[in-house]
Every structure is written in C-alpha cells, then in structure tokens.
Amino acid sequence: MREQQLFQSRVIACAIAVLLLTGALVGRLVQLQVVDTRHFAELSEGNRIRTAPLSPTRGLIFDRNGLLVAENVPTWQLVAVPEEIDDLDGVLNELQQLDLLAGADREELMRLVRSRHGFERVTLGNLSESQAARFAVRRHRFPGIDIQEGLVRYYPFGNAVAHAVGYVGSISTDDLETIDRGEYAATSQIGKTGIERRYESILHGAVGYRQQEVNAQGRVLLDPVAAEAGDSQRGLLMRWPTPGKHLILSFDMRLQLAGARAMQTLRGAAVAIDPRNGDLLALVSTPAFDPNRFAAGLSRDDFVALSTDPDNPLFNRALAGRYPPGSTIKPMLGLAALHHESVIPHEDHYCGGHFSLPGSTHRYRDWRPEGHGPMNLHSAIVESCDVYFYQLAVELGIDNLGMSLKAFGFGSETGLDISGEVAGLVPSREWKRQRFSNPSDQVWFPGETVIAGIGQGYTQVTPLQLAHAAAALAARGKRFRPRLLVATEDAVGGGYEQIEPVELAAVPVDDESHWQIVQDAMIGVTNEPRGSGRTAMLGTPYTVAGKTGTAQVFSVGQDEEYDEETVDERLRDHGLYLAFAPAEAPEIAVAVVVENGGGGARSAAPVARAILDAWFETENDGAGYD
C-alpha cells in the first residue's frame, strides 16, 4: 500500500534522526566525560565555591522637604533553606511552640517554602531580640533553619502616612507569580500598597551575588562580604547589589501631620494639592493603621481584625471613598451656567425656602427653611442657596451639567500615581439607560436634574477628585495630573532625576472673567458676613477662597425634619469643604470630607484650616473653633 510505504519511509527517516541525535548526545558526553574529564575533575575538586545572592537595600522615601518617611532598620530574621528541611510540618510546629512564628499563616508559609527551591532562602518572619536569643540556643535542633541579620522597613510617622506611602510585607506566593525570582532571591519584603507597590521596581534595586568558599561538609570558610579588608579573597567573584533608588514625594509632612491630627477622631479624608503643578501636598485618610505592623509581619488574626473593623481602617477613603459632593460643586456649576449662558450673573432670583418644577407640587427644600430672599450668582454661592441652584440646574440641563463636571475631572480617575483610585460617577441620561434594566427606571426624571444641582442624587466623587477640582478652580481651569512622586535619587553617586508635571485638558471657558466671578464668590464664602464657611477661617493672615458642602446620607421625607440628635450616627450628613489659598495667587488647594460629621462648615472646614495653617506656618490661635 502506498500510504503504508510513505509512513514507513517517514518512520525510518525519523529513526535515523533519533540515532543521529543520540549520537550527538553521546559525542557531547564523551567530550565532557572522556576528553575534558581531567579539566572538569579539577574544577570539581576545587569546587568549594558556592554562589549566594545578596539582597539590595531598598530605596528610602522622603517627603518634599527631605524628611525621611520610610527607612530600613536592622532586625533578626528567621529563614528556612527548603532543600535542607525534611519534615517541614514538624519543624514549623516546633517553631510555633517556641513562639517564634507569632500568628503567621501556617498554610501560606508551607506553600511559600515549598514553592521556593535550591539556594533560595525563605524568610519565615522577623524576630525580636529575645526571640532571636531563644532560637540561637536551640539552633542545633533545627537543620535548615537559621537566623540572619536583615533590614526591615520602618515608617517613623506610622499611621499618618499609611494611606499615602502604603507598606511592604513578606513576599507571598501570589507575589512570586509576578516577580523575577532571581532578582528577589535574597529579598524578603515587597511593596504591597501605595507608593511602595507602585514604585516597587525603582525601590527594589538589583540583586547581587557573592561566591563563598565552603569545605567538604558545605560549611562556609571564606565569604568575601565578611572578609576583613586586606584578607585574601582568593579570587572569589562578587557582584555587589545595586541599591534601590530613593523616592522624593510631593507631600509635606507638616501638612500630612496637621491633617492627620485634625482628623484623629474623625472618619474621612483630606487631600491637598499644589494647583501650579498637581503635587499632592497631603493625602490623609482616617481611621488609618500602622504600616509598621505589616512590615514587621502581621499575624493572620490581626489582619482579620483590621480588615473586619467596622471603621475600615485599611480602606483608602481619599482615593476610593465615594461621596455625594453636596454644595461643594456649586462654584463649578456656576461656571458652567456662565459658560452656557444659562444665568445672568447679577440678576436676582427670589429664594423662598423651596423650589418646585413647573406643573408639580413637589417641594425641593432649601437648607434654610425661611429662604435666602433675593439671590444672584455671587450671593447664592456665598450663602450656598439651594433654590438658586435648583433653578440653575434645570436651566442648564443634566447633559450640560454632567459635561461641565467631567471637565473638572469628576467621573473618571484623576491618574494619581498610586493604585486604588475609583472613577466616581457623573450621571447622565445615557448612564441611567445602561445602569437600569427595568424600562421604567431607565427614564431620566426632571427631579433628578434638580437635586443634581446641589450635588445630591446619583453623583459620587472621591476626596481626591474634589481636591483636584478645587485646584482647577484655583488655577483658573488649568489642570495637572495629581502626583506623589516628584523625583528619584540614586542611593550612591547622587544621580537625581526630576519628574515633570503632566498637564491635562483645561476646563473650557468662553470668557476669562467668569473665573473672577466664581473665585470672588468663593472668597465671599469665607470672608463675607453671610458666608457659609466663615467661622473656620477667621483671622487667617492669608485669603482663603472656599466652599462648604453637606451631603445627605439618607433622604428625609417630604414632611419630615432632619434632626441630628435623633438620627443614627452612621446616617448623619457628611461634611465637605474645599478651599484654596492665597486667593490672589493660589499655592494650595484642599478638599476635606468628614463622614457623618454634619455640616461641612463645622466638621470639615477646621481640618482644611489646620492644613492651610501648616502650609502658611501660622500658629493657630483657636479662632474659628467653637
């Protein structure tokens, strides 16, 4: 049969190939084992040289003034050499009985030790001085387990920088998936969140190697690292590790601390931005946690306790907290109305304490039940008149309203250089159509436009977005991508690399004078007698332009009264405040959100004041706090 012949010829050809390749292999073996065997025997005889990796020192992190916010401190580490351990389970049990593993996750440790191999040493955890001593006297009982000196990350400011800098932790099996194992052969910690994670590749550096001379039992005889200067190193090769680069961050520890202190007992977030370049001057989210606990090795129980805490300290509210913006968006909407010619700035509208859509009896209430009287754009922002903005939103229409908020960066991530940011939400007809499946829910109701005018309803923003928008208001529409990293510096040699700010699309306006109208109104908020944000900013030697906001957490019925005393604490209004200063040449823009803090003027504005004072370095004499 022709097919069979064809197949047979192929098999024979393959068989010949098999023989040829085997021949090549045998030839290679003969070359190694017969021709060059003496050479290799000598190498093997003299093979008392073992290669061990050297860990690079992690780069340090500084604030904008050169203050150290993340450093490395010496510690004792318990390490395992997987190759030398027979009964891993038993060894871990014994270590646990000696209380050397704290509450570490056993299963994860087992997986970790098993997933590493060869010469890689696995760090089981950090030891205190007394733990190290306890192990040292029992070391002979633990082949394959050793203690070594190491460096562990330390954050001198603890909680205050937790959400800005992030933290490092032990390398997990998940991390091993994404890293070059050779590069991390001697490294025990890796950035888990925030800056530590985002710039891991810069901070980590490059691994080094050293050759050690060992005897026939494998004991180290000569180590070039330990060798005294002048000692013979007998040609041992060595490649020093390249330390990671230092990071210089944009934030100012004074502001960071002032914000953290002012928010100590509060839940919420405060973000300060330099409107001239997008530098983040402060990024506070409270409650926070101590990143040093992660760096030192957090037990499983402690981690569970942290992650199930009802106040959610691990949650970065500044980046991922979604809040209704409340009245803080009134300046932006005022600008939009001017741009779309929906309002005439100096024309008065009468505020009688409530607003109704034409042909409807539903009353949208003003926060001041008796009303504000005649209001123009300026006074409506100053006094935060709701009725004026209900009207304005209706005139503007939801589409223009949404577009103008997006121009300020709402509804999308700002692009800050740490992960975890959320986009928030700027509602539109289109969004509602897609969001809801029930056709009756897909319709956009006119009433939803009304409440969007005072930042209620579907609209959700993050504190970072608010600060970003405040900076855009301060810079008259100029926008920069918010950033934390401003420069990197080589650990040796002092090479310095500045990172240029990135400018984003500006907020469009037809007439530059519109900015003046809105900024003047914001100055009025803190400086005019009827300004809603006046008390907290009394006596500042710098001019503050601000805007208060109060966001409802739940809606009060048509005929009910909102009474703070009777409402559950978690359902109380969120307080918001945004500001920039000095108003005439802005250097700093701030946004503060205090969860369930009540009105923004009372809860959030003092936090903003503390941060502004820290920036302008004035002593707070207590004015504005009652």
Add this chain to the structure above:
Amino acid sequence: MALATTDDWGPNQQRPIRSLLSGDLRLNVDPVLLLTILAISGMGFVVLYSAVGESGSLLLRQAVRCAAGLCAFLVMAQIPPRYLRVWSPWLFCGVFGLLLLVMIDGEVGKGAQRWLSLGIVSFQPSELMKLAVPLMVAWFMHDRPLPPTLSQLSVLLMIVLVPAMLIARQPDLGTALLVVAAGGLTILLTGISKRMIGGVTLAGLICAPIAWQFMLDYQRARVLTFLNPESDPLGAGYNIIQSKIAIGSGGVFGKGWLNGTQAHLEFLPERSTDFIFAVMAEEFGLMGVLLLLAGYLVLVGRGLYIAIDAQDTFTRLLAGSLSLTFFVYVFVNAGMVSGLLPIVGVPLPLVSAGGTSMVTLMAGFGMLAAISGHRKLLAQ
C-alpha cells in the same frame, strides 16, 4: 497477578476490554515496553536516593507517583485503539476547555497559572495536551488519504498551535514547546511533502522574532544565557556551569553511588528534578548514562516498530508520534543538562522526581501497548 503476554490470549480472540468485563482478568501488556520501563525506573530510584540526600520520605513519594503511572499504563493498555479514536475529539475539546478554565480560574503554582484543583488532587491540563494534541491530529487524518492536502495541513497546524499558544501564555514555555513537538511530529509522520516541511519551517523562522516579543523576561534570559553561559557566572549561567562540571568530573566510570560531590555539596541545582541526569553522570560515569540511553532507545525503537506494524492510519500516527515525542523529552533534558540546548523545564522521563508528567508518560506507553496488542489480535 500474573502479567500475561499478548501471546497468551490464544484462539478465543476476545477483546481485552471484554475479557476484563467478563471477569477474565488477563491483562494486555507489551512485555518489552513494561520491562524496559521498570528497568529505567529502577535506575531512577537508585539515582534519586542519592540526589535527595538519602531521604526515605521523598523516595516514598516518588514510589507513589510510579504506582500511579503504572496504573495509568495498565488501564490504557486494555482500551482498544478504536475506542481511543472515537474519544479523541472529545478528549481534545475537554482538555482545551480545561485549559481555558485554568486561564480564567487557575490555582497558582510555581509562578504560573497552570494548575486546576479537583478537590484533593490538582493537575495541569497543559500536561494532558501532550497526549490530546497527537490524538486529535491522528483522528483528523484517520479517514483521509495521506499525505494531507494544503488545506488539511492548515487545520492540523491550528490543532497544534492554538493550544500551544494558550500554554505559552500561562506562561509555560517548556510544555508549549513539547506540545508543538508532539503535534509537529505527528504531522511529519502523515507524510507531508518536503516542500511543505520547508514551508512550515520557513514560517516558523519568520515567526521566531514575533515569539520573542511575547516572551517573558525570564524566558528571554534563559535563551540569552544559553547562548553564552559564561557571561553570567554568578546568575543564570551558574546552573549550566555546575551541571557540566558534574557530568565531566564523573569520567568514564563515575565517582560511585552516593559519592558525587557536586550533588552532595549542593553545587548542582534542581538535582532531584530537572538536573538528575547530571547526578547520574557524576556518580555512574559515561557507562551509567550510556546504559540509561540504551534503555531509552529500546523504548523508542519498540514504539516505532509498533507504529510500522500498526494496521490503520490512526494507530500508526499515534504510535509513531508517542515514541518520537518520548525521545524528544529525553533529548531535550539530556541536551539541556549537558549544555547542548537552552534550559527548558523538562524533566528526565521516568527518572526525575515529581512531575504530573509521570502519569501522562505512562498513559502514552499504555496506548502503545494497546496498539501492539490489538494488532496481534487482528493478525490471528
């Protein structure tokens, strides 16, 4: 349990599977295959005992894996090839589905998404692909005249390359290459013309730079280190240098069992798995490894003989590709350890510790035994 040879079946001509069902427990095994496999595994145990530092518990674990492999062999050997042929497309689709599943929801093992957890056991679907791809290729050609036309060839290439690309993305370059080898060899055996071989090779060469783009950093580093191991004696080149020293210093007769200094002083990396060939070469010398290679050649030769003797296109292609793929494993591992080939994570068949590959390998030999037994039955 007596291991009956196929010749013992006598005139009743019962199919093995029916004989199993009727309680007549006569097993179909190919004695040449089975004895050679047992001999090689035996050598493997001896070397492994030295490589793992004389640890009994690790050896026991390997014994359990061997037993599992033996079960796979015996079960597969009882299944008539025509059943296998009918199942082939389903098996291929099933494994392909598992592969997709792993991509979406794989358990993470050794830095890559390739494990699927099934309660107590977890396994790598990519490992099954090594069998499923040649089965599928053989099935596709079983009722078509050989050699395949150009359009048939392109279908065959898809069958091979699509799963291979999925596996390469896991990322598991070693297994992906072996799947390509298994499928490619089956295609080669279909008797495609020299022009087609040339064309496919040329296309492969053109694609190489594109593949380079898709490689991960550590995969590129391996290739670069292979080209010049001495360039990085402290880093990645270390493994190759140490393994060459181990082999070379073994000489003709070796340093003796348990006396390999390279292995016992821990200069040799991965000595119980990928680099176990070097341990053998160090302790048993050229003589030892020649004996091992001879054993492998017996297996490959027996497999090719079964292929030539097989009665239809499906069994012919399957037997041929299983034998040749097995040789590829041996050659790639020995070649990598002795510095002929780059370091690809391929264990030495039947000898290296661990590896889900033990089961698939033995299942493959089981298929070979089934093909050989089936032919005998027909011949009578």
